[in-house]
Amino acid sequence: MRRLIVHFVLIFLIVVILFPTVWVMTTSFRRDEAAFSSELFSSRLTLQNYIDLVVPEKNLPVLVQELHSLISRAKPFSELDPKKARQKIEDDLQRFHRYLQESSSRYIKAEESYRTIDDYLKKNAQTVRDLTVKNLDGLKKVLLEETKGFETNAIDRYSVVLYEYLSKERFDSQIFKVFKEDLQKIVGSEIKSPEEFNAAIGILKERYDDYIGRLKENLNEISAELDQLRKTSSKLKDKVSPIQDQVLKTDLVLKNALLPELENTVEALQNLKNLKDSVRGSSTKRIVPLDDSFFLESLFASSERIEKILQKLEVLVDYTALKKSVERMADLFKELSNIDEANDRSKMLYSDFIKGYQEVQPRIERILNDLDSTLSNLENSAIFLHDANEQLIQIGREMSLLEQEETKLREEIKNLETQLEAHRRLCQLKVFLAELDQRISTTSSITSFGRTDLVRYSALISWLRNFMNSYSLKDEIYSRLRKTVDDLRWIEEYRTFSTRFENVSKNLQEVLGQTNNLLSDFEKSWSYLLDLSYSGVFVRSEHLSRLDDVVRSEFVNKVRSDLAVVMRKAGVLMNLTPFADLKNHFERIDRELYRIDQIWKQKTKHYFLRWVSNSVIISLIVALITTFVCAVAAYPFSRMRFAGRRYGIMAFLLIQMFPGVIFMVAIYNLLNFLGKYVTFLGVDTVGGLIFAYLTNISYNMYLIKGFYDLIPSSLEEAAIVDGATRFQSFYKIVLPLARPILTVVFLLVFIGTFNEYVVARIILQNVQNYTYALGLQSFAVGPYETEWGLFTAAALLGMLPMVILFLSLQRYLVSGLTRGAVKE
Structure with missing residues (x-):
């Protein structure tokens, strides 16, 4: 086990x-x-994906563009001599004719297969009908078996479901005929007239109301009342919202503008009060008595206004600081009004006091006016908000009670609905059975396989599929329904296939005719146009321009969409058709039309082989340089003794722990600077990318150093004794013995560089300079959809350099990775 x-x-x-x-x-x-x-x-x-990558075909769009460039002497044919240009145009025209002839011949083959399929199906129309009826009879048998044993003793529940089905039906409707016997059993009498039918419906309605109808009516009433309360609450909130905003603005004005000004005024009044207190201590008197009636009247009027403001602040409890300042002002006014008329009014200092008050009085008047108007508006808003809040609270309470009642009713109705599920399923199956009998009868009368018959078959399949989707249980009936739909699906697919093929037939012939006519006209004039072009005149062929429109636009708009559907449906019908004799014909249609599509298809231009060669060259150079530098640099750390030897290589490893991407801004700026003086080391160059990749030194150096440590130093000492120099002992003794680890480093660096994406994406912009990884990403992101076939083919072809290199060096890989890992 x-x-x-x-x-x-x-x-x-x-x-x-x-x-x-x-x-x-x-x-x-x-x-x-x-x-x-x-x-x-x-x-x-x-194999088309591999062909497109390795040896891209010059199909019709490419040929049209090339002919344009040859006639106009555009790049890359601007330096071509007339003789070679003529030869190339003739070759392209011959290829063009071969493509058109191939398209026509392949279409003829596809049409032959289509006509064979069509004739075969028409001859076997009765077989198709019998297969369909057999499937429907099998479905009917399963339905009868499932409904046969279903007997219900709960007449009330069944009556409820019958009312749901019959309440909106007429006396002579098809649904009534299905349930006539059941209805007669429930009411206990025969139903032969509309009046008797209405009376029976009345009996069902009473049972329906007693069971669930009244609950639903109550639920609807509660839901309507809740909706009304929600609307009322929403309208009230809409009214409250702007007033709340206004209150907030007023609050800001009071706290940020009026309160500081009020405090400054109170401070001024305090200073006046101090001045008044000093009047009694002065001795100098005025010659003429001072008229202070304005002062006294102002004090009285301001005191009254302050009392009103204080009354408003009693209601507005959130303004404690403002209230204290106003109360302080009221107290100061009382103290200012306490004047000794006999002594104070005759003093000269009293005159200064009155003049000081006259200066402050406009500020007092203004601040009191602002406070009065602002607090009045705020008081009205506060009253409205208070009333609105009370209403919202009351509405919330009512809604909460109604929601509780609604939830209770919904739960009760849900429980009752659950008890009705079996009866509803029975009624659903009875209706379906009745309609199935009609469908079987209608299908049995089909004697051909024409367009009208295909529509009737498609309507049947759509009806079966809709019922299957509405059927909730995953039981034997559902399984049989699914099997029936799957067995008949090929007819629906064939209808789409035949309709689209007829469109392809009509439109492709039209496009081929236009293309042949335009090509024929171009052949009559291209020689003169080329001579004119080589005489120094820029020319452009209108026939080629129109031909380009036909190939790139009209074929796509008129033919290609239908062509794609026909190919896809042919692939589906190969597996779905019940007639084995037709499989080869569907396969032939798919194959021939696919080739036509490849001839006319506008393919994305790429440089796959160049991308792979770029990656191979870059990876080889980086791997060779890295291996050489690491092999030389690791030798002193292994054999020589010098200051910093122990911690130097550790410092290199520490730096190597940071990913190279974080230095990309600095590397990019460095390459940008170097490119101004050394062109091949700039941004968007292969040399610059190689320079950026030469960063993975320390780890590989540490790996090689560990391998060097295992090579006995006595071998070098013996060579030195025999007269060899240190360098000769290094490259003649150490390097050959270290071949396994050097191979491992070379292979690891090559693979890592070959697959690297991020650094290459930052440095390279020109598509021709892309590496394999960048090019592969461009296949994965198409303009309209991802071309998975091309992408996977490119991935497999791109693996070959790494696989070949790995297999050729694998004998060194295991020994190179394991030796140096432990000390012997």
């Missing part, structure tokens, strides 16, 4: 680990939507 479990786990792990690799390999050969298909393997295979 234990071994069995171990084997099972190992098999599972192998499958999980190998699945991505298998998916990549199979996808690179597939022509269907591999990323969205449930099948890992497909019969629709092609």
